Structures are given as structure tokens and as C-alpha cells.
Amino acid sequence: MRIILLGLPGAGKGTQARTITKKLNIPHISTGDILRQASEDRTPLGLKAKEYMDKGHLVPDDLMIDLIKERIKREDCKKGFLLDGFPRTMPQAEALEKISNIDKVIKLRIENEVAIERLSGRRTCKRCGAIYHIIYLPPKREGICDRCGEELIIREDDKREAILKRLEVYKEETRPLIEYYREKELLTIIDGGRSEEEVTRDLLASVR
Numbered sequence: 001m002r003i004i005l006l007g008l009p010g011a012g013k014g015t016q017a018r019t020i021t022k023k024l025n026i027p028h029i030s031t032g033d034i035l036r037q038a039s040e041d042r043t044p045l046g047l048k049a050k051e052y053m054d055k056g057h058l059v060p061d062d063l064m065i066d067l068i069k070e071r072i073k074r075e076d077c078k079k080g081f082l083l084d085g086f087p088r089t090m091p092q093a094e095a096l097e098k099i100s101n102i103d104k105v106i107k108l109r110i111e112n113e114v115a116i117e118r119l120s121g122r123r124t125c126k127r128c129g130a131i132y133h134i135i136y137l138p139p140k141r142e143g144i145c146d147r148c149g150e151e152l153i154i155r156e157d158d159k160r161e162a163i164l165k166r167l168e169v170y171k172e173e174t175r176p177l178i179e180y181y182r183e184k185e186l187l188t189i190i191d192g193g194r195s196e197e198e199v200t201r202d203l204l205a206s207v208r
């Protein structure tokens with residue numbers, strides 16, 4: 001199955017994608033994670049992307065479209081994939097349509113205030129990418145990843161100014177995709193404001 005996960009920053013896309021792709025045995029393709037890794041590795045793409053990401057702006061469409069074209073050509077995507085963070089603009093959605101057939105688009109719906117609260121308290125593992133929250137999903141030892149023991153960090157774009165910018169960018173650039181996929185009868189909306197387990201249950205039910 002080829003799935004797109006949409007939703008505001010902080011809607012829980014990364015958290016849910018990690019769980020459901022394991023259950024469905026398909027790759028989790030997070031453009032945010034790919035760009036952060038490229039930035040960490042100081043590749044030309046990573047260095048360029050970092051300037052946009054840290055301020056909460058989108059990375060240019062041509063870079064993102066090339067990146068996804070390459071990624072979904074790989075062997076592990078033959079049986080399906082889950083896209084987390086792509087497409088995010090109309091040109092990206094139109095480009096994707098030319099390279100792959102999508103089976104399902106799921107939007108995790110949350111309010112802006114919930115997004116701000118979640119992103120302000122998010123902590124991320126520098127090594128394995130595991131996602132925590134200081135209140136809703138705290139690690140066993142403060143500041144340390146339960147899974148790999150690495151230090152947890154605050155993402156540069158989880159600072160207040162960048163969070164507000166990302167919410168604004170979502171409204172302008174990404175929200176129009178909801179109507180686009182609704183018209184194609186691919187869209188399912190799930191209330192992402194509930195507990196992680198409740199959201200996972202509904203997500204799995206919607207793709208089976």
C-alpha cells in the first residue's frame with residue numbers, strides 16, 4: 001500500500017509512522033528525517049536545506065521532488081511505502097502523481113494550540129531519531145534515549161519563532177492538498193488529538 005500522512009507540524013506523523021510502517025512492513029519515508037540526516041552529514045543538499053529548515057521555511061520544490069523520485073525508485077518501495085512530510089505543496093503533489101499511484105491519504109487533525117504544546121515539549125534522539133515529549137512521552141532517564149542511550153536534543157525548528165512560521169507555512173502551502181486529495185476520493189481524516197494508542201488503532205483500521 002502507498003500511503004501519504006498529512007497534518008500540521010506536531011500532528012504525530014513521525015510518531016505514528018514509525019509504529020504503523022513496522023506493522024505494515026513498508027518503508028517509512030520521512031523527508032524531514034532525510035534532510036536532517038543530510039544536514040548532520042554535511043552533504044551539499046543537507047547544508048542547503050538546513051538554512052530553510054531552521055527558520056521553518058520549506059525547502060525548494062525541485063530539490064524535494066528529485067529526492068523523492070530517487071527514493072521511491074528503490075527496491076524496498078516495490079511493495080509500498082508511507083510518505084511522511086511529502087508532498088507539502090501543490091507542485092510536489094502534481095509531481096508525485098506523475099511518478100506513483102497513491103492508495104490512501106490520511107490527515108491527522110489537531111488544533112494549532114495542540115501543535116504548539118507538542119512541539120515545544122518534543123525531544124528527539126540525535127542518533128536513532130526516536131521521538132519523546134517531556135510530558136506525554138518522557139524518556140525513563142531525563143535527556144537520554146531509552147532505545148539507544150544517546151542524548152536527546154531540541155530540534156532547531158522547535159523554537160517558538162520557527163514553530164509559528166511552520167504553522168503559517170502549512171496553512172498557506174500544505175492545506176490546499178486536503179481538498180486536492182478529497183476530490184480524488186483518497187482522503188481519510190483521523191482525530192490526532194487523542195492518545196497515541198487511540199490514533200494508532202484508527203490509523204491501522206483505515207489501511208486494512
Ligand code: AP5
Pocket residue numbers: 007008009010011012013014015016031032033035052053054056057058059060064084085086087088092118119121122123131132133134136137157166192193194195196197199
Ligand atoms: P518535518 O520533519 O516533516 O516536520 P513537520 O511536518 O513540521 O512535522 P514534525 O516532525 O514537526 O511533527 P510530526 O507530525 O511528525 O509530530 P511528531 O510525531 O514528531 O519537516 C521539517 C522541515 O523539513 C520542514 O519545516 C521543511 O523545512 C523541511 N521539509 C520536509 N519535508 C519537506 C517537503 N516535502 N518540502 C519542503 N520542505 C520540507 O510529534 C510531535 C510531538 O508530539 C512529540 O513530542 C511527540 O512525542 C508528541 N506526540 C505525538 N503524538 C502524540 C499524542 N497522540 N499525544 C500526545 N503527544 C503526542
